[in-house]
Amino acid sequence: MVRVHGVARVLEAHLRWYRRNWRATAISSVLQPLLFLLAFGLGFGSLVGARAQEATGGADYLVWLAPALLAMSAVQTGAFEMSYPVLAGFKWRRTYEAMTATPVEPGEVALGQLAFVTAKSLLTGAVSLVVIALFGGVRSVGVLGSLVAAVLTGAAVAALVMAFAATRQDEGTAFNAVFRFVVLPMTLFSGTFFPIATLPGWVQPLAWVSPLWHGTELARWAAGVGASDLVLLHLAYLLVLVGIGSGLSMRFFTRRLTA
Amino acid sequence: MPGMGEGLVVARGLRKSFGAFEAVRGIEVEVAEGEVFGFLGPNGAGKSSTMRMIACVSPRSAGELSVLGRDPDREGPRIRARLGVVPQLDNLDIELSVRENLEVYGRYFGLSRRHVRAKAGELLEFARLTDRADAKVDALSGGMKRRLTIARALVNDPDLLLLDEPTTGLDPQARHLLWERLYRLKREGVTQIITTHYMDEAEQLCDRLVVMDGGVIVAEGSPAGLIERWSTREVLELRFPSDAAPPVAELQPHAERVELLPDRVLLYVPHGERAQAAVHAAGVRPLSALVRRSSLEDVFLRLTGRTLVD
Numbered sequence: 001m002v003r004v005h006g007v008a009r010v011l012e013a014h015l016r017w018y019r020r021n022w023r024a025t026a027i028s029s030v031l032q033p034l035l036f037l038l039a040f041g042l043g044f045g046s047l048v049g050a051r052a053q054e055a056t057g058g059a060d061y062l063v064w065l066a067p068a069l070l071a072m073s074a075v076q077t078g079a080f081e082m083s084y085p086v087l088a089g090f091k092w093r094r095t096y097e098a099m100t101a102t103p104v105e106p107g108e109v110a111l112g113q114l115a116f117v118t119a120k121s122l123l124t125g126a127v128s129l130v131v132i133a134l135f136g137g138v139r140s141v142g143v144l145g146s147l148v149a150a151v152l153t154g155a156a157v158a159a160l161v162m163a164f165a166a167t168r169q170d171e172g173t174a175f176n177a178v179f180r181f182v183v184l185p186m187t188l189f190s191g192t193f194f195p196i197a198t199l200p201g202w203v204q205p206l207a208w209v210s211p212l213w214h215g216t217e218l219a220r221w222a223a224g225v226g227a228s229d230l231v232l233l234h235l236a237y238l239l240v241l242v243g244i245g246s247g248l249s250m251r252f253f254t255r256r257l258t259a
Numbered sequence: 260m261p262g263m264g265e266g267l268v269v270a271r272g273l274r275k276s277f278g279a280f281e282a283v284r285g286i287e288v289e290v291a292e293g294e295v296f297g298f299l300g301p302n303g304a305g306k307s308s309t310m311r312m313i314a315c316v317s318p319r320s321a322g323e324l325s326v327l328g329r330d331p332d333r334e335g336p337r338i339r340a341r342l343g344v345v346p347q348l349d350n351l352d353i354e355l356s357v358r359e360n361l362e363v364y365g366r367y368f369g370l371s372r373r374h375v376r377a378k379a380g381e382l383l384e385f386a387r388l389t390d391r392a393d394a395k396v397d398a399l400s401g402g403m404k405r406r407l408t409i410a411r412a413l414v415n416d417p418d419l420l421l422l423d424e425p426t427t428g429l430d431p432q433a434r435h436l437l438w439e440r441l442y443r444l445k446r447e448g449v450t451q452i453i454t455t456h457y458m459d460e461a462e463q464l465c466d467r468l469v470v471m472d473g474g475v476i477v478a479e480g481s482p483a484g485l486i487e488r489w490s491t492r493e494v495l496e497l498r499f500p501s502d503a504a505p506p507v508a509e510l511q512p513h514a515e516r517v518e519l520l521p522d523r524v525l526l527y528v529p530h531g532e533r534a535q536a537a538v539h540a541a542g543v544r545p546l547s548a549l550v551r552r553s554s555l556e557d558v559f560l561r562l563t564g565r566t567l568v569d
Contacts, residue, residue, distance in 0.1 A: 001336075005369065006336075009366055009367050009369065010367075012366055013363045013366065013367065016355075016359065016362075016363055017352065017354060017355060017363075020354070020355060020356075020359070021354055093350070093352065093353070093354075094348070094350035095350065095352055097346065097350050098346075098350040098351075098352070098364070099367055100316055101314060101316065101339065101342075101344040101346070102339055102340075102364070102367035102368055102415075103336040103337070103339050103340045103367065103368060103369070104336075104367050105335070105336060257316065258316055258317055258318060259277070259317060
């Protein structure tokens with residue numbers, strides 16, 4: 001059973017915590033996309049120059065890159081925020097146990113956590129977007145749509161990682177494995193820095209399953225620098241992942257918190 | 260025979276299994292309004308599993324259970340709205356301030372911000388933490404954290420307070436302060452259920468208690484009643500040199516029961532000093548002798564089958 005007010009109460013507690021502790025992560029979560037923007041958008045972008053426009057459909061490399069960076073950043077935030085912090089909620093801080101001693105139900109704890117991480121990635125995404133705009137990476141108000149697409153992509157990954165984290169008894173090497181063998185390849189081969197069409201044919205199916213590829217395509221379309229033909233498919237794929245991740249998380253949270 | 264729903268908590272044939280392991284093996288419990296009820300027993304006796312079922316965070320495996328007149332399986336959130344829970348290990352948010360812990364927790368119950376703010380001030384006073392209100396929880400002592408956890412459990416003015424080993428790990432001074440606070444709550448009419456493996460705690464706090472061992476209830480009654488039923492009025496404790504076997508045969512005629520412990524011999528007797536004189540007259544010369552009142556500890560030794568000589 002999940003009630004909206006239960007989820008809202010959990011979200012409120014997280015936000016209250018964040019209000020006190022936001023400084024610890026704020027710099028890094030905005031700095032990271034900024035570094036990529038500088039290195040690739042300006043550094044690498046100046047190198048590829050006009051040639052890149054063959055691949056980007058005529059857009060500046062920086063403008064083409066910006067929406068994808070938003071999506072990439074949201075995915076990394078989502079994955080990280082659902083790894084150690086979720087295990088901490090079960091095991092070290094044991095805040096989940098405290099929450100479920102009240103009328104709040106385990107499924108609401110899970111969805112509240114997802115709502116918080118999503119809100120956080122919206123916030124840091126919005127700040128990143130402003131910074132990107134200052135560097136000239138924005139040409140259209142459509143990037144606001146890119147931000148929404150990015151946040152949705154982050155939520156899809158976050159929900160899945162949360163479900164995984166809820167099954168872990170200790171961190172071991174599991175989270176590092178997720179970062180190295182799932183998140184890192186995903187950021188490299190989801191069309192963020194170059195179109196996946198330039199990859200060998202046998203690699204491309206990997207991109208098709210990657211939520212980040214779908215999110216990147218969606219974000220680019222919204223910013224007016226991408227194709228529109230598969231938009232509904234991308235959207236549906238991400239929503240389905242959010243649904244699967246949330247459903248599994250709710251089940252695993254319930255199992256773990258009501259032994 | 261009282262029916263379901265008369266007591267604040269009524270359990271009939273209550274069981275809890277984890278896979279093949281049965282932690283609680285069919286217990287009958289009834290807790291009346293306004294009473295302080297204790298679950299006493301060693302680690303692994305099934306106390307915490309029972310508490311988790313009453314707290315509506317662990318579904319029962321079999322039997323009947325009613326908490327505040329409702330079924331935890333069907334109305335968990337509604338029951339939990341009226342409970343205060345003090346877990347065995349503090350789960351305060353150490354990254355928030357003392358006051359924030361109370362306010363955030365109150366909001367889980369759907370209480371208004373204004374109500375929670377006022378309530379927090381009142382509870383800080385109760386927990387004697389007013390001057391630490393804005394400190395981070397991380398910086399508090401163990402006793403302060405425990406008081407804060409209890410204060411937090413009162414944020415919704417619960418009908419029933421559940422305390423799982425409330426003073427484990429605290430120093431004597433902190434324990435006494437905590438007992439005093441719990442006694443105050445009792446006077447205010449807050450029904451409490453306490454688990455403990457400290458006999459003195461159970462004697463201090465509980466109106467009525469059950470002794471659990473191996474998932475079953477082995478005795479039930481008031482602390483004084485249990486002592487009367489299962490022990491003698493006094494206990495004569497004798498110590499003997501460690502290199503010689505204590506003269507158990509000579510002691511036996513002078514006591515209702517003799518308990519042989521690794522470091523001493525306990526004689527259960529109606530009159531300690533008379534027994535001491537009798538033992539002396541019989542020619543037994545212990546290293547030291549001590550007469551004390553019987554305690555729940557003695558009841559426990561008797562009930563859990565660790566009696567060596569009966």
